[in-house]
Amino acid sequence: MAITSNGKGTSAGGTPRCIALVGPFGSGKTSLLEALLARTDKVARQGTVADGNTVGDGSSEARAHGMSVELNIADAEYLGDRFVFVDCPGSVEFLSEMDGALSGADLAVVVAEDDERKVPALQLILKALEARAIPRVLFLNKIDKSTRRVRDVLGLLQPASAVPLVLRQIPIWEDGHATGFIDLALERAHVYHEKEPSTQIDMSDEDRTREHEARFSMLELLADHDDDLMEALLEDIAPDRDKVFADLVNEMRDGLICPVFFGSAEHGNGVSRLLKALRHEVPDVDLLSRRVLDKQNRAVLQVIKTLHTQHGGKMSIARILDGVVSDGDSLFLKGEEEIKVSGLFSIFGQQTTKIATAGKGDLVALGRLDNVQTGDLLSFEAGKITRVEEPEPRSPVLATAIAASQRKDEVRLSTALAKLVEEDRSLTVSQNQTTAETLLAGQGEMHLRVAQERLAGKYGLDITAHTPHVPYAETIRTGTRVRGRHKKQSGGHGQFGDAVLEIKPLPRGEGVQFTDTITGGVVPKQYIPSVRDGVLDALGQGPLGFPVVDIAVCLTDGSYHSVDSSDQAFKMAGILAIREGLPECKPVLLEPIHKVVVACPSDATARVNAIVSARRGQLLGFDGRPDWPGWDEVQALMPEAEIGDLIIELRSATAGVASYTSEFDHMAELSGKAADQALQRSGKQAA
Structure with a gap:
């Protein structure tokens, strides 16, 4: 983001335009940034990701994992025009970085390649751009490695885009390799040079025939939004070149088309043509x-x-x-x-x-x-600002329980976590009161790994992390009547409290109820709250070792001593009664069940259904994902214990693009082998 040339934030190029480089993981965005900087003489030599000497991916975490994990920002000047390039991570786990960058982008260059496995990931990117009306062009990278005709590649990628992908170039082939390109708007041919600008050449008769056909196809797509151009084509009148450029620019800026360029970032091919297009066609900041x-x-x-x-x-x-x-x-x-x-x-x-x-x-x-x-x-001035609504931060899909290895670092950890969450809105930190754990949640394994590496490297914290415990609970199947008597004599005033409790199960989801039917003062009124406090304390951990819920406790009888009775004595009476009575009430384990909605490509829906079923999920059905052609949403009820690492298996089955949302629905009984296993994992003993 070094967008200055004279130390005062201004340069000869006028108002800079901000270009976001986006695209699926591994498509070559960082390499393209490096090629752009080399072509504009911003760097003396084009670095490579493999050598670890690029301007982008300079953080220790990015270098260690060989992938972008944060925004990389750099400026350049080309033929007097100034640009700021923001290279965004392509992994689905770090797309929140892209979300932030799009807030300040005038245009996005979508970097893609000839790889059908990455089409769903490309659709994720394009959907984000479409939702925010970001003008965009597509740069088909690695043309030197493509084995298909460009038109076939476009046919492969088109389902990912809601608007037509419009070829601006066609390749010149030699022995099965792209050695140059023909610009369909300018009707000129160029030959590539390794990491150097291309040079113009004459077209062969065969290439000129191909150019006429491809250009007509481009004009037909433009004419869908321009009646004058359509009329000219129908009358076989060659449109004015300026008119063609105007249509290309206006329809791209209006989000009606996505122009397509191609090249090889690694070899510096197609970079100058892309820069020239950006120079003439990117809108200024007023559109943003x-x-x-x-x-x-x-x-x-x-x-x-x-x-x-x-x-x-x-x-x-x-x-x-x-x-x-x-x-x-x-x-x-x-x-x-x-x-x-x-x-x-x-x-x-x-x-x-x-x-x-x-x-x-x-x-x-x-x-x-x-x-x-x-x-x-x-x-710059006081007064209300009204903005267009921004998309919500992405919901976390994986969590880890995190703690400082040493107690003295707990405050430092809390401060560092707050800073991490402020830097990355797709990370969340929460406290699970039931399990007494601090949960760090994010977008996947690598996302959480990088967050932990930053805690260690940037903040010098020694931390421990483990799979979060499931907040199991327990309830009872039958009721009982039990007396709790606390009597102790230790010199001077003694301790005496006597409480008779009636314990009954409640319907699922009713929580804990405490009532009393005391008459005649057998338990003085001032001690009844103490009995309640004792009951609630004891219900915090039942016979199975978990909080007890869906239970009704009624104080029906008791006795007191005029000298030895106290609040503490009656509290202990309530605790003793619960501890004695619950084992008689057939305690049963309860596990949290969540409503889960999985978003996935339609061709993976059957695999997703199988994954959910194998994890004790109850399938509720599936339907097409609204406004997402070729995607489904699978709805199910799943035990929280089975959701923990669900995203890992889902992404493995969906080329890395599945996501899900989850919210608590209800608690359900868990018995038999599954209950024994849950108790064993939690370090509890079966009843």
């Missing part, structure tokens, strides 16, 4: 402002990412939609709370550079804005 804000709002900053650095503290990465911001300026959070900028920085990969000012279109880091969160809008 209209997407994000109400018509009445102007002069704001859109926060797309929050970072906590080891030496610089908190940084809020923001796109300036209008105006100029300087170090020390006052801004207004949500139009009301005044905050002061404490440091203004440009970012290039892992490097930050302090700058004095930044202007419209710039993407900068603002220092130490304590109350500012990702997604917030900052304004």
Whole structure:
């Protein structure tokens, strides 16, 4: 994000445009960023992911795993125009990073490849863009490794897009390899050079025939939204080249088409043509402002990412939609709370550079804005800001129980977790009161692994993590009547409390009820709450070792001593009565059951059904996923014990793209071998 050239946030290129590089995992986004930076002379030599010397993926976690796990930001200038490129992770586990970047993007370059296994993942990306009306072009990468005709590849990818994929180029083939391309808008042929700009060549007769056919197909797709162009085609009139370009630009910006370019990021092929298209066709930041804000709002900053650095503290990465911001300026959070900028920085990969000012279109880091969160809008003037509603953060699908290895680090862990969640909204931290565990939940195994690595590497914490315990409960099948008597003499005043309890089961979901039918003062009124407290304490752990629920306890009788009775004595009487009475009531284990909705490609629905059934799930049915052609939603009731690592198996069966939502539905009895196994896993003894 180093978008400055003179230390003041401005350069000869005018207002910079922000390009998000998105696409499935492994499609070559980081390589494309490196090729773009090399072609614009921003870096002296194009690095490679394999060598670990790229501008992107510079964090220790990214280097260790050989994959993008966070946004990578870099600027470039091409033929006088300024760009900010934001390389987004492609793994489904880190797509929340993309969500933030799209809030500040003028256009997205969708990087894809000739791989049918990645089509569902491509659809995830395109759906996010479509939902937010982000203009987009597709860069078909690794053309040097493709074994199919480009039109066949487009036919493979088209189901992932809600709008037509429109070829802007066709390849020039030589011995089965793409050696260049023909631009269908300019009607010019170019030959590739290794990591160098292509050069124009004359077209062969065969290539010219192919070009005419492909260009007509492109024009037909454009004519679907332009009656004048359709009329020209019907009358066999060659359209004006400027008219063709205008249609390509306008229909792309309106989200009616997705133009397709191709090349090889690794070899630097197709990069110059992509840059030229971006130069002429990317909308300026005003279009983004209209997407994000109400018509009445102007002069704001859109926060797309929050970072906590080891030496610089908190940084809020923001796109300036209008105006100029300087170090020390006052801004207004949500139009009301005044905050002061404490440091203004440009970012290039892992490097930050302090700058004095930044202007419209710039993407900068603002220092130490304590109350500012990702997604917030900052304004230059006090007053209400109205924004277009943003998508909700992605729901977590996998959790781990986490704790500091040493008690002295518990406060540090709590602080570090809060910072992780602030940086990544798809992470959540919660406390399970039943199991007394701190739960860190995220988007998958790798997501949680990276979070734990950051706790260790960035915050120096030694932590332990394990599979969360299931919050089992227990209840009773029959009732009983029991007396609890606490009597103790130890010199001076003794202790005496006597309580008779009637215990009965309640229908499922009724919780715990305590009542009394005391008459005649056999248990003085002031001691009845103490009996209740003792009952509730004892119900916290029943004979099976879990909280007791769906039970009614009634205090029916008892006795007291005018000198030795006390609140504590009657509390102990209530505890003793429950402990003695519950084993007689045929205790039974209860497990939490959740309503689960799995989203998956339709061709994997049968596999998903089998996975759910094998995990003791009760299938409720499935239907098409609304507005997602080729996807289904499977609904089921599943025990929480079977949901823990469900996402791992689901993604293995769906090319890594399945997701699910889960919410508690009810508690159900668990008996037999399954109950014995649950008790064994929890370290309890079977009744």
